[in-house]
Structure formats: C-alpha cells, structure tokens
Amino acid sequence: MTEKTAGQGAAHEAAAGRRRVYLDHAATTPVRPEVAEAVTRHMLSEYGNPSSVHSLGRAAAAAVEEARERVARLMGARVEEVVFLSGGTEADNMAIRGVVTASGKSRPHVVTTKIEHHAVLHTCEELEREGLAEVTYLPVDGTGLVDPGDVARAIRPETVLVSVMFANNEVGTIQPVKEIGRVCREKAVPFHTDAVQAYGAVPIDVDEFGIDLLSVSAHKVYGPKGVGALFIRKGMNVRPLVFGGGHERRRRAGTTNVPGVVGFGVAADLAAREIEERAAHLVPLRDTLVRGVLERVPFARLNGHPTRRLPNNVNLSFEYVEGESILLSLDMKGIAASSGSACTSGSLEPSHVLLAMGLPHEVAHGSVRMTLGTGTTAADIEYVIETLPPIIERLRAMSPLYAAAVAQRGRAGRP
C-alpha cells in the first residue's frame, strides 16, 4: 500500500508543479484507482437499473448486493440491515427523524451531545422547532469525551433514541461507544451512532458495541462522493425520509446510485483488508506531527484526547493567531488543512466542538485540523513540521496580543 500511494502522491506533486501535501482527509479523500475503475465500469458498460428485469438490470442488482455485503461486513452487520442512500448526512437525518416519527410516543425525547456533526445537531434542532421531539444535548469533558453515566441519567421513559457519534470529525476523539451501547441496552433505548469518521479507520462491530443504527459515508474511506449507508438493526422501526418506488426494501426510494454504491463496496472491501496496516502507517505519522510542532511552537496545544483519537487526526490550537490566516499561509506552501475558526466555519462562532470542550473563543479561533491519509508520507510530515512554525511566528509578530502575552508569560512558556 505504502509504495503505491506514495507513487500517487509524487504524481500529484509533479502535476501541481510544486510540493502538495493534502492533510484534509476528514473532509474528503481521493478515490482509490480500484474504486474509480469499478465506478467507471458501472457507468460505461454495466449501466443497468437494478430494478429492471433484463439481464443488464439483474447484473446491476447483483453488483449492488455484492457491495451491500462488503459495506455490511466492515461493520459486522447482516446484508439486509444496510440501506444505501446519498451520504452520511441523509443517514443521520433518516436515523433520527425516522425513529422519532415512527415512535408513536406523544412527546418523543432524544439524547445526543453538543459535539455532534451538524447533520445530527441541525436535524435535532429542526425536530424541536417542528414540535416533534424534545432533545437533551450532553456535555463533553476537556478531551471531548461523553460520560456514559450522563447518557444513563438523561434517559427518561419518553426517550426514543440516543445518538452519540463514534468519533468526532474535528478533534478525532473516539467515544466510549461500547459503554454507551450497554447503557442503551439496559434501558431498552435504541442507539444510533454517526460513524462517518470512524468507519474503516477503527474496528466496528454493531453487535459487540450494541449499536442499532449507524451512519457511514463512502467518500471518507477513499470511495466516491454522494453515497452512504445506514445500518438499521433488524426489527427497528424507522420511517423513510424519501418516498417513491420500492427501492432498498421500501426504505429509501429512488433509483439506486449503482456506480456510487459499487465504488463504496470496493472502498469498504479495501478498508477491511487494510484497516490494521493503515492505522500502523498513520499513528506514528500523526504522533510525529503533533510532537514536532509542539516542540517548536510555544503557546500551542493538542485538542482532543491524547490517545483515544482517530489514527489520522491532528487538531492544534495556536494562541494569538487566527485559524484562517494560518490556513491561507499553509495553502501558499502547498499544504491543505482546515480550521475551527469562525472565519472558516461560515458563521460568527468558532467550532461548536472546541467550545463544548471548554476552549475559550480566542483559542478556538486559532485551531488547525490536519487529517492524514494513506498517501501521506514521512517526508510530507517533515515538510509540515518545517513549514508551520515560521508561519505561526510571522503571524504572531503581526498580532497585537502576542507581544503583551510574551511580556506577561515569558517567551517559552506553555499555557
């Protein structure tokens, strides 16, 4: 794997005419050549509609079922429990709204957390606005962990669903999913988890973890955009979001996105084979990056949990500088990253995740997320470790807050 993906990286660099280091794999990933090949084949030659009776249709249906099996296997689910849809966002919408509206309770209650992806948070807020559900948003600790005890205490007789993400997309913290699953089992409340970031990155088994609904997305695991899946445990009553034909066992109407689904299947199969190899490649690079930057830059911190975190996630805060200006500077050096600052979130508030973890606004504004991928090399990480500290230094030299802070705290001091 390493050799092949390193080759890809080099080709990418050569094409751009300068060094390019893509560290935004939590946003999206490049598709693997095997995936692209399967997608192309199902667009150009095997283009049948799986609902058709003729042989081209039957071949497409068989390809979709093969993909379903591959996607199911990577989460320990049964084939018939996986529904294909347009992506992680639709999966989250369907899981939450579908359970709430099918519950039959007069005042359904949902337990979730303050650090969920907007696909979960905004769905919950919308259900509250529509008067369809009451929602409890649980806090997290300074490392982004949810306390399973809090989940237990929040559950009440009207609770119809607990939704806690598997791993956070911004800071990479992996939740105590098994413990939360156990709490839900004891209280007989269905458990949904948004596993968009965790799927294919860490081992997941829906039975072992007590998960009843699980959202995944293809493009985070080197598959195509516009396709995802929702695991719905057998026996769960979930009302569809989209009505029409009887596709996906009447759970999700609309002609199946065959190229996307097949590509997802190939990506899931590759992830299943490589999951350990990928983690073994990513974790040392991740830790080298964190250590390398923190050793060179004062007034910086790692956000999220030091060890219970996704193999590819680095999230750092640099005090006295603002995230967007760091991203712009990195981009000019060919490094693609993201930030939790207000400027980059498209709102006035910095990242809701960092604020929920107790970071002050001004520190959250100076956060940078770098998410590594299978194609990331040791040389890439070295380049970032060399490039980032002078950028922070330059921006701090411009910052009116920095001079005052240095006078107060001493130059080398750690917060």
Add this chain to the structure above:
Amino acid sequence: MYNEKVLDHFNNPRNVGELENPDGVGEVGNPVCGDIMRMEIAVEDGRIKDIRFRTFGCGAAIATSSMVTELVKGKTLEEALAVTNRMVAEALGGLPPVKMHCSNLAADALHKAIDDYLSRAGAAAADLGAGERAPAAAAAGCPDPSADPCPGCCGKIGRERGDGPPPGGETPPAG
C-alpha cells in the same frame, strides 16, 4: 476566495509593527470575535507622518490593516478621517461579502488613533471635518446597523454569553 491584491497585502503587509513614541493609538475588535486591530500614528504638521499596525485576525483583517496604512501615510488628518472601511475594501479590489463587516474595521482603528491624537492634543474633532465621516458600521457594509444585536456583528458573541467584557478588556465589541 481572495483576489491577488488581498493576498499580496496578506503576504507582504506594509507598515507592520509599532512606533517608538506614537502620537495616537487606536484599537478595535476583540479576541473573542477573532479580530483585533491596533493602529499607531505619528503626526507632524497635521499630517500622518508615519503609521504602524498590528492585527490578530483572518486574511481580510490583515490585508485591510495593511491597505489603510498605505492609503493614509503622508495624508492630512482630514483626508485620513474621510477614509472609510468601504474605501479600504475597494482599494483592495473587493472583499468576499462575508468579510465586509467582521474583518473590515481597519479605518475604524485608524479613526480611533486619530481621535486619540486629537484628544491628547486637546483639539476638537469637529474642527477637522470629522462630521464628514460616515457611521462606522454603515461604512463597513453592515447589513442592519440599527438592529441589536447587529446581525453581522461579532459583538453579539460577548453579549450572548453574558459573561461581562471579553478577555483583553477595555476594547468594546467591534461594530
């Protein structure tokens, strides 16, 4: 997102730093919002002889700070007071709409520095044609400056949190 000129001022900002004995100092924004601009001016014979800035903020915040120092260096105080945030954005060839309010406060920081100079010098702003100044928020392209909290305003954060003045203190919320 940003044009070449903005990126140039971001990468090679003009007049960064501080003056040894500034005649006037002005600061706007606050760290909670993610933007803070500090301008220092040296005044001689009613003209801005020298100017320096320091800015904590996004690309637009840094570029507008740099541009305003270029626009007013060597100008009379009257001329400098007539410079609006909108003029700074125009001189940069435009800013993305979302940046027009929050990060486009450099002229406000400059005006504060001039006001500071004038109050130190005991002069009245009115004598210098300050009446021609447009209200800061309107000049910045604020969607609705009369609304409270202003929908485009960073100051909203401090107010909503209701935990008193933001860290760093004396600086009022921008806009």
